[in-house]
Amino acid sequence: MQDILPNFGEVSPRPAKYTEQVLFGEIWKRPGLSPRDRSLVTCATVIAANRASDLQFYAGGALDNGLTPRELSELVTHLSFYLGWTICGAAAGELVALYAERRIEPHSTVGAPMLELDPESEDRRRSSVEDFVAPVSRILADHTNDVLFGDVWRNPDLAPRDRSLATVVALIAIGQAEQMPFHLNRAMDNGLSESEISEVLAHLAYYAGWPRVMSACSVAGKVLKERRSPPR
Amino acid sequence: MQDILPNFGEVSPRPAKYTEQVLFGEIWKRPGLSPRDRSLVTCATVIAANRASDLQFYAGGALDNGLTPRELSELVTHLSFYLGWTICGAAAGELVALYAERRIEPHSTVGAPMLELDPESEDRRRSSVEDFVAPVSRILADHTNDVLFGDVWRNPDLAPRDRSLATVVALIAIGQAEQMPFHLNRAMDNGLSESEISEVLAHLAYYAGWPRVMSACSVAGKVLKERRSPPR
Amino acid sequence: MQDILPNFGEVSPRPAKYTEQVLFGEIWKRPGLSPRDRSLVTCATVIAANRASDLQFYAGGALDNGLTPRELSELVTHLSFYLGWTICGAAAGELVALYAERRIEPHSTVGAPMLELDPESEDRRRSSVEDFVAPVSRILADHTNDVLFGDVWRNPDLAPRDRSLATVVALIAIGQAEQMPFHLNRAMDNGLSESEISEVLAHLAYYAGWPRVMSACSVAGKVLKERRSPPR
Numbered sequence: 001m002q003d004i005l006p007n008f009g010e011v012s013p014r015p016a017k018y019t020e021q022v023l024f025g026e027i028w029k030r031p032g033l034s035p036r037d038r039s040l041v042t043c044a045t046v047i048a049a050n051r052a053s054d055l056q057f058y059a060g061g062a063l064d065n066g067l068t069p070r071e072l073s074e075l076v077t078h079l080s081f082y083l084g085w086t087i088c089g090a091a092a093g094e095l096v097a098l099y100a101e102r103r104i105e106p107h108s109t110v111g112a113p114m115l116e117l118d119p120e121s122e123d124r125r126r127s128s129v130e131d132f133v134a135p136v137s138r139i140l141a142d143h144t145n146d147v148l149f150g151d152v153w154r155n156p157d158l159a160p161r162d163r164s165l166a167t168v169v170a171l172i173a174i175g176q177a178e179q180m181p182f183h184l185n186r187a188m189d190n191g192l193s194e195s196e197i198s199e200v201l202a203h204l205a206y207y208a209g210w211p212r213v214m215s216a217c218s219v220a221g222k223v224l225k226e227r228r229s230p231p232r
Numbered sequence: 233m234q235d236i237l238p239n240f241g242e243v244s245p246r247p248a249k250y251t252e253q254v255l256f257g258e259i260w261k262r263p264g265l266s267p268r269d270r271s272l273v274t275c276a277t278v279i280a281a282n283r284a285s286d287l288q289f290y291a292g293g294a295l296d297n298g299l300t301p302r303e304l305s306e307l308v309t310h311l312s313f314y315l316g317w318t319i320c321g322a323a324a325g326e327l328v329a330l331y332a333e334r335r336i337e338p339h340s341t342v343g344a345p346m347l348e349l350d351p352e353s354e355d356r357r358r359s360s361v362e363d364f365v366a367p368v369s370r371i372l373a374d375h376t377n378d379v380l381f382g383d384v385w386r387n388p389d390l391a392p393r394d395r396s397l398a399t400v401v402a403l404i405a406i407g408q409a410e411q412m413p414f415h416l417n418r419a420m421d422n423g424l425s426e427s428e429i430s431e432v433l434a435h436l437a438y439y440a441g442w443p444r445v446m447s448a449c450s451v452a453g454k455v456l457k458e459r460r461s462p463p464r
Numbered sequence: 465m466q467d468i469l470p471n472f473g474e475v476s477p478r479p480a481k482y483t484e485q486v487l488f489g490e491i492w493k494r495p496g497l498s499p500r501d502r503s504l505v506t507c508a509t510v511i512a513a514n515r516a517s518d519l520q521f522y523a524g525g526a527l528d529n530g531l532t533p534r535e536l537s538e539l540v541t542h543l544s545f546y547l548g549w550t551i552c553g554a555a556a557g558e559l560v561a562l563y564a565e566r567r568i569e570p571h572s573t574v575g576a577p578m579l580e581l582d583p584e585s586e587d588r589r590r591s592s593v594e595d596f597v598a599p600v601s602r603i604l605a606d607h608t609n610d611v612l613f614g615d616v617w618r619n620p621d622l623a624p625r626d627r628s629l630a631t632v633v634a635l636i637a638i639g640q641a642e643q644m645p646f647h648l649n650r651a652m653d654n655g656l657s658e659s660e661i662s663e664v665l666a667h668l669a670y671y672a673g674w675p676r677v678m679s680a681c682s683v684a685g686k687v688l689k690e691r692r693s694p695p696r
Contacts, residue, residue: 015541015556022611023549030603050282050514051550077247084441085255086283092247133446136453137430139262140437140445147254148442175640176407176443198601205604209548210612211640213604214597221600282514309479316673317487318515324479365678368685369662371494372669372677379486380674408639408675 023206033199036066037165041200043067043075044166045207048083048173052090056098069104074157075166081148082170114154121189125149161191168192169200172216173208180219185227194224255438265431268298269397273432275299275307276398277439280315280405284322288330301336306389307398313380314402346386353421357381393423400424401432404448405440412451417459426456487670497663500530501629505664507531507539508630509671512547512637516554520562533568538621539630545612546634578618585653589613625655632656633664636680637672644683649691658688 028038039062046054062072076095080088099105126145134141153163164187171180184197197220205213260270271294278286294304308327312320331337358377366373385395396419403412416429429452437445492502503526510518526536540559544552563569590609598605617627628651635644648661661684669677 015544015552018541018544018611019549022607027607032603045548046550049548049550051554054550054553077250080247080250081438082441082443084277084281084439084444085251086278086281086286086439087441088247089286090283132453133449136449136456137433139264139430139434140449143254143259143434143437144442147250170441171443174407174441174443175638176447179443179446198603201601202603202607205607206545207548207550209546209551209634209638210608211546211635211638211643212548214643215640217597217600217604221596224600309482312479312482313670314673314675316509316513316671316676317483318510318513318518318671319673320479321518322515364685365681368681368688369665371496371662371666372681375486375491375666375669376674379482402673403675406639406673406675408679411675411678 027203027206030199030202032195033203034066036062037196037200038203039065039067040071040075040162040165041169041203042207043072044079044169045173045204047076047079047087047091048170049208050087050090052087052094055091055094059095059098060102063098063102063104069099070157071162074155075162078152078158078163078166079170081152082167083174112156114151115156115160117149117154117160118189121186122149159190161187164190165192165200169204172201172204172212175212175215177212177215177219180216181223184220184223188227197224259435259438262431262434264427265435266298268294269428269432270435271297271299272303272307272394272397273401273435274439275304276311276401277405277436279308279311279319279323280402281440282319282322284319284326287323287326291327291330292334295330295334295336301331302389303394306387307394310384310390310395310398311402313384314399315406344388346383347388347392349381349386349392350421353418354381391422393419396422397424397432401436404433404436404444407444407447409444409447409451412448413455416452416455420459429456491667491670494663494666496659497667498530500526501660501664502667503529503531504535504539504626504629505633505667506671507536508543508633509637509668511540511543511551511555512634513672514551514554516551516558519555519558523559523562524566527562527566527568533563534621535626538619539626542616542622542627542630543634545616546631547638576620578615579620579624581613581618581624582653585650586613623654625651628654629656629664633668636665636668636676639676639679641676641679641683644680645687648684648687652691661688 028035033041039058042058043055043062046052046058059072063069067075073095076088076091079091129141129144133144153160158166164183167183168180168187171177171183187197188194201213201217201220204216260267265273271290274290275287275294278284278290291304295301299307305327308320308323311323361373361376365376385392390398396415399415400412400419403409403415419429420426433445433449433452436448492499497505503522506522507519507526510516510522523536527533531539537559540552540555543555593605593608597608617624622630628647631647632644632651635641635647651661652658665677665681665684668680
């Protein structure tokens with residue numbers, strides 16, 4: 001288990017102070033977002049940052065905070081589609097090592113009934129894919145519809161609300177804020193609250209850095225405003 | 233040779249299914265883009281993702297699929313300018329190990345005649361650099377003209393069409409889609425077809441993740457539309 | 465000490481030529497930016513690129529070029545806020561190893577008086593945070609004001625001009641150019657000159673890659689133009 005705290009402490013007492021007092025002592029303890037959700041957010045950020053070597057520390061913490069191995073494995077699968085295969089293959093390797101250490105037998109609900117997505121919002125999503133993706137790449141449109149939304153999002157191993165949370169975090173962490181409106185609205189439709197979003201942004205400021213979060217904040221502000229008083 | 237498949241398989245059977253059935257079983261086998269080009273695209277994405285440790289697997293596959301060592305080495309050189317020296321130094325290190333394993337003597341066409349770029353499009357490119365780069369940084373404008381376009385792009389070790397393909401992939405993979413119009417037009421002028429672009433986008437959805445590709449798709453849509461019916 | 469030069473040389477003589485003749489032989493020797501500043505810029509870029517393993521080479525060079533261990537440690541602390549905790553924890557680990565090798569006792573000015581920031585520009589910054597951040601996340605606004613600007617930026621271990629330089633470099637290297645206007649103006653208020661900015665952009669073209677720098681150049685051009693003839 002790699003512990004990142006000593007590194008900072010030996011270099012200078014100040015970042016260690018921020019880590020212990022501000023990040024772990026204050027941010028992680030705030031009640032607005034559960035430790036389990038903070039772990040999910042942090043693991044997604046660590047994977048997005050291509051820091052698989054830090055993942056055992058945070059994934060171990062995620063299990064301690066109540067994320068099940070089934071959810072954790074599915075988080076990596078889900079993120080493979082949002083962060084790319086090569087990044088997430090390394091993350092999967094870290095989970096294998098963690099599960100071996102903890103003697104966890106991973107298994108998924110292969111064969112369990114797939115979730116049904118809301119038909120109306122699926123129709124809107126599909127027609128947007130037809131309008132904007134299909135004219136450029138039919139094959140990309142098909143895989144978006146059939147694999148990503150038709151299969152991954154419908155798998156019951158991770159709740160839609162958690163998939164949405166992980167997706168929004170991935171978009172923020174890689175700096176693709178222009179795609180947040182769709183996924184932030186979807187996240188709120190799937191049950192993520194405004195106050196949880198507020199906490200996610202502050203949590204991510206430390207883990208993904210202020211610039212990513214500031215750009216996300218500007219997009220989130222517009223989305224929240226529009227939901228409060230939708231244009232007629 | 234690191235194989236990323238077992239990692240996914242031990243964590244959960246589902247991502248392994250996607251890898252084997254969808255990615256390798258379907259995407260890689262589509263006829264719209266040659267296996268050699270898919271390897272070039274994948275290697276560029278793996279380098280852009282700073283996953284040099286996965287490169288031996290994919291670079292070995294690239295040689296098997298017909299990319300020559302000369303092209304592969306020049307791909308890394310070319311990407312050094314588009315992804316930065318520090319990322320590509322690590323990639324070069326992996327190629328050294330791969331070539332040693334395969335007993336390949338790398339060599340380049342130092343001394344071979346340089347390619348001539350189309351004078352008219354070079355004039356347009358230079359005057360755009362004078363207008364937008366030179367007022368901010370004369371030295372950057374000079375290195376753009378003399379080193380990047382005057383030397384790198386003219387080297388015969390990698391065809392202009394392949395340089396364009398690698399450059400477009402790099403822009404998508406790092407999320408710099410706003411610079412795609414210039415390079416996508418250049419890629420098509422250099423021989424990349426619309427149907428190949430369609431395949432590249434679907435291929436990259438898996439390797440660079442959906443968000444990068446969706447943003448690229450939106451830019452590519454505008455470029456393709458304008459080429460089909462250019463503004464008068 | 466890892467040396468990245470041999471990698472390129474064994475793959476092909478061409479990138480080695482660019483490294484030796486163009487990058488080290490020309491760019492690093494240009495008088496418009498001091499070697500010490502070039503080291504600071506390069507270290508920040510290497511950290512942003514998640515290439516901690518290259519940091520010993522460049523951080524060692526930074527010490528040789530006159531950056532003090534105190535400044536170097538504080539650079540990593542500062543960047544933790546701009547690039548995220550997980551990336552910079554790895555960088556801190558490399559500094560620990562470097563300091564051990566050079567028998568350097570790191571220490572910081574804990575207890576030294578904090579710097580005072582210009583009250584007028586602090587007022588403008590705070591009111592912008594109230595307008596754009598607080599409505600989305602009160603906690604993020606508070607940590608921006610109290611921790612990032614109220615504590616980190618006021619620490620005397622790194623001069624405000626150097627913090628600004630590192631921040632601008634981080635924004636360019638991760639492709640968050642839309643946040644450059646605030647920080648580039650702040651950098652120039654803190655003493656960074658136009659000609660230094662011009663050199664930073666050319667230096668970064670090699671270390672962060674041309675696309676990041678081209679997007680930054682377009683933003684920098686607008687900022688410089690506006691400072692020369694501010695709108696009335």
